[in-house]
Each structure stands twice: as structure tokens, then as C-alpha cells.
Amino acid sequence: MLDYGFFLDLAIILLMAKMFGILFRKLQLPQVAGILVAGLIIGPNVLGWVNETEFLLQMGELGVIMLMFTAGLETDLKELKNTGVASICIAGLGVIVPLIGGYLLYSLYMGGFAPIGSDGFLEAIFIGVIITATSVSITVETLREMGKLKGKIGTAILSAAIIDDIVGIILLTFVIGFKNPDSSGLAVIGNTLGFFVVALILGVIIHYIFKYVDHQDPHRRRLPIYGFAVCLLFAYIAEHFFGIADITGAYVAGIVLYNLSSSEYIVGKIDINSYMLFSPIFFTGIGLKTEITGFTLPVLLFTIGFVIIALLSKVLGCGFGAKLMGFNKLDSLKIGVGMMARGEVALIVAQKGLNAGLMNPTLFSAVIILVILSSIATPIILKSLYSKEESDIEIAISA
């Protein structure tokens, strides 16, 4: 006999996640932060209405691979080729500086540098990995509102954000691989390369099969269904045969199916599954798991340092990269600020690290606070930078 308690769990999760999501959006905050808070409230920290179950974990895992699959499907590799060197430089420095910043902060928090290859070293690197991936959705919204999305700055930000997602996933794959006590450094590199080789071969075959099916019957239900099956298969292969994070597999599966005439159609269908059920389960699941009891003074200090370093390191790294590529000072600053926000991917990476034992659950709240604060700060600063420019122009004209 089935225990029907999971119906109640799901009903509570959906209702609370949506209500808090809407509330947060009304407060000009990202919905996802509202959903995290809903998870905190319904979980053992506050009300205790919903507890983590195997079923919720599995549903949440499906949610996260859906998110990464659609992220892969929307990764425009062609645009990357066009924008080329500039975005690579912006993204590259925007990854390296936060990575080093996170590493230094955690070493400071732990009271010293851990020897290279030790668990402490990996944990320190991991704090850096969490803050590598930008969330551009808020920047995109802000630039679109001001009609600046299609310009040089918007394009640079978008392309650089794609690159730092890819780099972030690769870094995560390596760090989790090295964390596994059974694996030597060589094995991790071998496994990771092995996965990408297998994914490339399978990917090319699958891409052409899909292209054929897509051509025969475009926009039919079978495409998103087969597509999601491929995503599940890649996620499984990654975990089972190569010890690599399932989200890496899902992301690569998305890239495999990118650029079909039905790619957007597939994204649309997966998206509906995601927002109707799976993604609320994943993000409230993070809230269920976060321990807000261990908020000691060192954790508080770490959190403050973490937020400051995450924001500053992106602005400096990307801004400097843009300056190197010939953008003027103000435009470089705009690009840096535009890359500053963190969102879903930071949470997903942190969650993966939590499961892999790379991160103390008490530090998780720092990531949540970063997501909330960076989402508030980014549009405000971005708008003021643009209005500064306009008032400068007005002064120049009236002078």
C-alpha cells in the first residue's frame, strides 16, 4: 500500500513556493529566493510541515537536471564563436578572480592554507567554484527594460555568461571528482576526458538522429520526450560510468540538442514540467536542508566576506577583462556589474558540493544571502551607471 503523505508534501511545497515566489517578485526580489525561503519555513527549521524524503530528493534531482538541460539547450555556441576573444577574456578573468577570492576567503576562515590536494584545499577551491557562475537573468531584464540589451555591452555580458557557465560546470566536475577518496588525480582527469569523448561521439550521433526526426515531424510531442530521455541517459552515464555530476551530463545533453529547429519547442515543454513541479521541489529542498541554527559569529563573518568577495571579484575580474579588450572605463564597469548577480547555478553548484561533502551545511545560508543581495544590488547599480552616462551627456549637450 502506498503512503499518500507525499501528496500532502507536494501540495504544501507548490502552494508555499508559489506564494513566496510571487511575494518576493512584488518586493523586486528574485522568485527563486522566495522559494528558498518557503523551503526554510515549511522545513524542520521553522514549521516542520515537510521533511526531506527519498521521493522529494529524487524529484528535486530531476528538477535540477531539467534546469541544466534547458541551460544547455539555450547555450548558443554560434554566438560564442562570433563574439570570440572579447567574451573569452571577460569570462576568463571573471572566473579566475572569484575562484582565487573564494579560495583565499575560505583559507582565512579556516585559519590557514590547506596542503594542495587535501580535503581542506578542495573545500577552499569549491567556495571559489560556487561564485564563478553568473546569473544574467536579472541583468537581461534590467537591460531589456532600458532598451540596452542588443548593444555591445549586452552582447558581451550574454556571451561571457555562457562561457562562465561552461567553465563553472567543468571546474565543479573536477573538484567533485578529486573529492572522491577512491580516485587518483589521473583517474579524475581520465574519467572527465573519457566522459566528454563518449558524450561527443554519442552526441554527434544523437544530434543527427534528432535532426532527421525534427525534419520529418517538427514540433511533435516525441521530440521533447526523446530529448528528455537523452538528458536522463547522459546524466546516468555521467554518474554511473564516470563518477561525474549528473548535472554535467544533463548540461552536455542540452548542448547536443542545441540548434535544432525544435530546440526552443523542447525547452518550452521541459520548462513547463520544471516550473509546475520539479523546480519548486528542488529549490524548497535546499531550504529544507539548510541549517540556520549554526549561525555563529565566524559563520556570520564568513558570510559577510563571502558576499563582498563574490560581488567585488566579479566586477573587478570582468571589468578588467573588458578594459583589456578596449572597452572604456564606464562600459567596463557596466559589464562587471552586469556579471555580478548570482542565481540558480550558484545554488545548484553549492547543493552538489553539499551532497559531495565539500561544504559545511552551515555555510549554505551564505550562498542564499549572496543570491538575494546580488539580485537586489545589480539592477540598482546598473541603472545608476546608465543614468550617470545620460546625465553626463545632457551636461555635455547643455554646455
Place this chain on the structure above:
Amino acid sequence: MLDYGFFLDLAIILLMAKMFGILFRKLQLPQVAGILVAGLIIGPNVLGWVNETEFLLQMGELGVIMLMFTAGLETDLKELKNTGVASICIAGLGVIVPLIGGYLLYSLYMGGFAPIGSDGFLEAIFIGVIITATSVSITVETLREMGKLKGKIGTAILSAAIIDDIVGIILLTFVIGFKNPDSSGLAVIGNTLGFFVVALILGVIIHYIFKYVDHQDPHRRRLPIYGFAVCLLFAYIAEHFFGIADITGAYVAGIVLYNLSSSEYIVGKIDINSYMLFSPIFFTGIGLKTEITGFTLPVLLFTIGFVIIALLSKVLGCGFGAKLMGFNKLDSLKIGVGMMARGEVALIVAQKGLNAGLMNPTLFSAVIILVILSSIATPIILKSLYSKEESDIEIAISA
């Protein structure tokens, strides 16, 4: 650490279900039958690639309540009021005759009548309950193709099909209630009435809340999300507080939300979730569970009798009902044949009975065969009845 085997299970289920679904449709057979066969093949009966797990059961259960929820959402109570007495008479006789037919067949199969109220009695009634609910989708397709859907006959069939769904669900609710060894007859009736009273009160409140939200923000994501949460809540309340099947709760939740301006929008979103993931899991799950090893001579004879009685009893019951209501002979026959096909609901009811111990798993294949055969026979007979009429008219004209 999560076991990632469920990714592989889901990938196999989605790929095989869709491929067999498409294959069956190409053979002019219902897709759902193909999905059942896919389940038989990947399950322990044949290949043994996928075994039933707690996770798959829970996902399948979500699938079935989604199906019943959308069925409820599409139950047009207004149309029922308009067509009135005729459909009630057609549906009523179309329920009673199969119910008695199933009861008699099972008693014959067991070698005698079980005493009223005993388990054997309930099992016999249950065989009747399985064949009460018509699946009109094939009839609708056939009539639409011939341009006859909007006529008197089409309307009568559609309305009667709605009624026999409702009656089928109520009968199922009672039979499962009586099966519970802890409950007396009075308690079952009390519980069932209790649920409907609570559902009515909650339903009116929820209906008006939704009408308000719908009016403020029509066609927004929140509506299907809240709607599905209500469905989960009703399913939970039905099972947990009243010992009533979760699908009854889900169906009633659908009726509660029917007739909003966003009802169709909600159906659309739930539908995508359903066909992308949950409904393939549910229907392959039936295939996983069906035992094809126990196919002895008595089971074979039962199956033959079951299919014949299921088809004939509907044609006779509904046809006689139509005749009583003043339809001519040929039109009555068309209505009877139009109500003959069985589909998802018969499978869902049988599955519920299986879980409740009301049905021997070896008999399940009879239901599958009924679904397949009735789906083949219905359009063929229906078309020949219509062409007979036309050739009669032609003869009359040329005469």
C-alpha cells in the same frame, strides 16, 4: 548518496513508451495500448530492464491523479444539464447492464454466486465496475472525421460518457470502501458522503478564490500550479481522512475548477506534465505489474467472455436507453456502438482494484485486450453503420 538508477529507468520508460505508442498509432491502434505493451516488454515478464520501484509507483500515482484531474476539469456540467434526461437514460442503462454482465461473468468464472457483502461478491461487482466507464476519444475522433460530431448522436454520446465516468468513479469508491475489512457498510456510506460534503464546501470556497485570482491575472503560471496543489490536497484528503480512492479526490478537484476562464489553460499545462513523464510511467507501470505467465485455459475463457460481455452490454444498454428516449433503431445502434470503446479509465479502475486486492493480477490482461480490441472494433463498426445509412439514402433517392 542518491542511487542514480532511476534516471536509467525513466529514460528506458520514456523511449520505449513513446516508440511503442507511435508504432501502435501507425497500426491504427490506441497509443495507450502501445505503452502498456512497452511496459510488458521492458518489465520482468520479458526483458527485465525495469522493475517496479517505490519511486516509479509514486510517479505513476501522480500520473493517474493528473489524468483524473484533467478529466474532471473537462467535465462539462452545463452541457449535462442541457442534454438532460436522454443522456441520463442512455448512461444509466449503459452502466447497469455492464455492471450486471460483469457480475454474472465473474460468478460463472468462480463457479457460483458469492454471498452478498463477501469478498467474492465485491470482486464480481468490481469486474462490472471496470467496464462501466466508456472511453469516447476514439468515437469522437471517428465522428469528427465524418463531420458528425456536432449532431444529435454526437452530443448524446458525449454527455452520456461524462455521466458514466462520474457513476463509475462513485461505484469504484463504494466497492473499494466495502473491501476495507475495518469498515462496516454504514461507515463506507458515511465516509463517502462525508467526503462529498467536505469536497462540496471546500470546493465552493476554492472555486470562488480561483475565480477571483483568474479574474485578476488570467492565464498566469500560478493558476495551474495552485490548481494542481488543490488536486493533490483533495487526493490526500480522500485517502487519508475518508479512505476513498485518491483518483476520486483528483476528479472532484477537477470538477471544482471547471468552468473558470482558465480551465483549459490549466488542462493544457497539466497535460504537458502528464504526457512528458507521468502518464508513460503510469501506463508502463501497469505493464510491469501484469502477469502474463498465469494465462491458463480458464483465464483465456474468462478473457473471451469478458471482452464479449463488455462490448455487447454497452451496445445493448446504451442502445436500449437511446431507443427508449425516441431515437430510431439505427441511431440507437450508433449510440450504443459509440459508447462501446474502453480506454484509460477502465485501466485506471482495474489498477486501483489490483492495489486494493479486488482483482487477481492474472485477469488484468483481459482488460488490456478489451482496450485494444474495442478500440479497433469501434471505429470500423461505427463507420459501416454511417455508410449503411448513406447507401440507404442513395437507394431511396435513386428509387
